[in-house]
Structure formats: structure tokens, C-alpha cells
Amino acid sequence: MGDDAAVSPKDRFLTVYGRKPVLEALTDPELDVDKVILADVARGPAVTEIQRAAKAVGVPVQRASAHRVKVLAGNGKQDQGVLADVVAPRMRPLAAALAEKRPPERVLVLDGITTPANVGMILRTATAAGLGGIVVPRRGVAALDPLVVKASAGVAFRAPMLRCATAADAVEQLTEAGYAVYALGSQGAESLFDLELPARTAFVLGGETAGVGGDVAQLVAGWVSIPMPGGVESLNVSAAAAVLCFELVRRDGQHGH
Missing domain, CATH: 3.40.1280.10 (SPOUT methyltransferase, trefoil knot domain)
Structure with a gap:
């Protein structure tokens, strides 16, 4: 199966959401975070800290609508306007x-x-x-x-x-x-x-x-x-x-x- 495009993102990443879990993932040296997605309405010191942590390890931060973040996190979950895709190397x-x-x-x-x-x-x-x-x-x-x-x-x-x-x-x-x-x-x-x-x-x-x-x-x-x-x-x-x-x-x- 050499065609990487055929592998869905759901088969490569674990998505974590919420400010504390995302920050923990970014600051864990053993984890490889692919990207962070922030709701465009997300503001405040916790968000600034996440942006700083992402920058420190070279992880791109994308902005999306609050609705989009909710959908990506699985509706109704406490996403706090932020999620991260973490590489699961053996998945x-x-x-x-x-x-x-x-x-x-x-x-x-x-x-x-x-x-x-x-x-x-x-x-x-x-x-x-x-x-x-x-x-x-x-x-x-x-x-x-x-x-x-x-x-x-x-x-x-x-x-x-x-x-x-x-x-x-x-x-x-x-x-x-x-x-x-x-x-x-x-x-x-x-x-x-x-x-x-x-x-x-x-x-x-x-x-x-x-x-x-x-x-x-x-x-x-x-x-x-x-x-x-x-x-x-x-x-x-x-x-x-x-x-x-x-x-x-x-x-x-x-x-x-």
C-alpha cells in the first residue's frame, strides 16, 4: 500500500481537544503533533500559551470556525475551541x-x-x-x-x-x-x-x-x-x-x- 493518499487522516492521527490536553500534547517530547486547530473566537492567555508552545516545536496552527472545531472534535464534546491532531505511529x-x-x-x-x-x-x-x-x-x-x-x-x-x-x-x-x-x-x-x-x-x-x-x-x-x-x-x-x-x-x- 504505497499510496499514502489512500490512508484517511482518521487512520493516522488521534485527535485531542480542550486547552489542557492540547498543551500537554505539544509539550510532550515523545509526541509528534501534526497540527493545531483553533476556533477563530478562541482568545485569552491559555490560547496564547498554546500558540507559543506550537511555535516552539514548529507545529502549524490553523484557525477555523467554532462550528468546524466542534464537528472535528465530535459534536457536543468539551472542545474549548481547540484541538490537535497527534500522530499515532503504529496506527x-x-x-x-x-x-x-x-x-x-x-x-x-x-x-x-x-x-x-x-x-x-x-x-x-x-x-x-x-x-x-x-x-x-x-x-x-x-x-x-x-x-x-x-x-x-x-x-x-x-x-x-x-x-x-x-x-x-x-x-x-x-x-x-x-x-x-x-x-x-x-x-x-x-x-x-x-x-x-x-x-x-x-x-x-x-x-x-x-x-x-x-x-x-x-x-x-x-x-x-x-x-x-x-x-x-x-x-x-x-x-x-x-x-x-x-x-x-x-x-x-x-x-x-
Whole structure:
């Protein structure tokens, strides 16, 4: 995929908004800010400070209407008239990752997870566990916004996020690319701890209330569950993701991945 123009900005940047998050992004030496967009009505000392910080690191500042800033931040969010596009170096389209010479061996797919705190914690955990890819579909999952970044403790910027339209779309692409795709469920499935792991495996994590969606359920190769001898029905999805990720670390640890 040599054609960079084909990659949407949403597949390259995380957008942060609000005066404090934007200033923090500009002053973090590890982050590469692509641009800052200020509402033309935004004034005052905080705005001056943002302009000064952007200039110091050579980041262009564009002015736009307050309405445009609101739309870019995702309507109704507390954008305070300012946002910044931060480069997420490991974020790319799922199709691009699958076309690489060494595609990721272990992949998570988020399906219908709408709570930013859960998405952020899953990004943090999966990145910490060294997973090769976390599919965050553009539809049906919480938008990658400052709440997600905050819940990830800033790790979201470095997470290997793979983008596609929907979770079902991801499962189809992964299956075609030779992955065994399992859905994580709570009842009656094979135990995660007994599962034979093929070389390329993907796991779908379902939403907080509905679990894995019906369209996705029809496409997966099978279901796995985390054994719960204590008789509780299910774990929070980010807790389940943590168990899954570190079970993969434990297994793959023998090969020094």
C-alpha cells in the first residue's frame, strides 16, 4: 500500500481537544503533533500559551470556525475551541497490516465496546502485553477521543491500532488472511486455557451489554471462555481482555516473541 493518499487522516492521527490536553500534547517530547486547530473566537492567555508552545516545536496552527472545531472534535464534546491532531505511529488500516511481510500474530478485535474507559484500558493492557494489533473499527466502538487516551494513561498514542469500518469487516479480512478468529464469551465454550493456538489468532471482545454482535458471531470460527469457578456470570470486558492478553504472553513467552 504505497499510496499514502489512500490512508484517511482518521487512520493516522488521534485527535485531542480542550486547552489542557492540547498543551500537554505539544509539550510532550515523545509526541509528534501534526497540527493545531483553533476556533477563530478562541482568545485569552491559555490560547496564547498554546500558540507559543506550537511555535516552539514548529507545529502549524490553523484557525477555523467554532462550528468546524466542534464537528472535528465530535459534536457536543468539551472542545474549548481547540484541538490537535497527534500522530499515532503504529496506527494503520487493518488491510495494510495484513499486507505486511510479517503480519501481527495475535490480534484483538473490539466489537460494540462503547465505554471510552474500557477501550482505553484495553489499549493499554494489550500494548503492555505486546500484542501485534488491536482492531478499533470506526463504527460501533467508542471514538478514539481524549477520554480513551486518558483511560489508556497515554499509551493509546503508541498502541498498534488497526482501523477498518466494522468488526464484521475485520473478522472477514482476518479470516481471509488465514487467522483463526475466536469470540470471547462467557458460557459453554472451550476454555481459553485449553485452546490450541494456531500461528495467527484473533479474538473478538464484545460490548459491555450485548456481547459479541450477531453479525460477527456468524463469522467466527469458534468461541472461547475464561473459566470462572466462582459462579459470577461475566467479567468487565477490560478485565477479560487483560486475562486473555497475559495468557497469550504466558504461552508465547516460551518462544521469546
